[in-house]
Amino acid sequence: MQISTKFTIAVHIITCIDYFKDTLPVTSSFLAGSVGVNPVIIRGVMSKLKEAGIIAISQGKSGITLARPLTEITFYDVYKVTDCVNETGLFHMHENPNPNCPVGRNIQMAMVGKLQDIQAVMEQKMQETTIADVAVDIRRKIKQAG
């Protein structure tokens, strides 16, 4: 299993909006071309980024803009927005342990807290990484080699 590409697509989208903001109008079709996926996927992700107050979308020909600076958009924000991991958690527990078995009827209670702790450290690390970190790396690489 893997976390949906919607997460990295969203990071790509945000990075593009920033990178091209003074050059040309950024639209879902343009983004679809850069990301390499269907425009509908882009629109779906964009729509959620808008709801979350990360980007601003105007219809017509104007294009999409950022609603706050890259340094204030964390990986965690994007990860939450794209629903990559649902409310039941990162780990999928087997759902029918036997209640007539002493281990079976207690295993969920015994594991849930530990699994949440593991997920929590991952999410904490995501909060410490921002899209600005990605943008910096990309600009540096472009300066070096194009």
Place this chain on the structure above:
Amino acid sequence: MQISTKFTIAVHIITCIDYFKDTLPVTSSFLAGSVGVNPVIIRGVMSKLKEAGIIAISQGKSGITLARPLTEITFYDVYKVTDCVNETGLFHMHENPNPNCPVGRNIQMAMVGKLQDIQAVMEQKMQETTIADVAVDIRRKIKQAG
């Protein structure tokens, strides 16, 4: 997306082997009953646990035993054994960014290290948790309420 139930099933299996080791022979059918899944799934997980030197399997009627103490079996060991996350990583990056776009041709390089770091803190936390921690919780709960 979620990490496969094989992980929690494996934890359940190991806990059961320990819990019932002096009481009755533990077989794949018995475990399937406790876990609530098909015996073939149990056998597949068991087989990998054996390869990894975590359990010992003898055929015939004898049953399955642990190959090392619970305190030396970490969540990380079990997670690796069950192949819950493949070698391409926890995150699934979109695979066709446009090489003609400056962002598209550099986005993967800019993200991969950051995603690996996030995965690494999660795996580090898994190394710090052992099946013994689960077994302790279960025994305590059983003493309290059954």
Place this chain on the structure above:
DNA sequence: CTTGCCTGTAATTTATCATATTACAGGCAG
């Protein structure tokens, strides 16, 4: 104020993967 480009979203298709299930070969212990 109209027209054209763009977003929003539903519906359908395709591909992939997780899990269940059936079936049977092979092995060990009693």
Place this chain on the structure above:
DNA sequence: CTGCCTGTAATATGATAAATTACAGGCAAG
């Protein structure tokens, strides 16, 4: 030697991700 158990292949089913088609609705440029 015999019966229960493991090992594993093959197939079916179901869920989910992503692609695709289609179209309604809105804004902005002119």
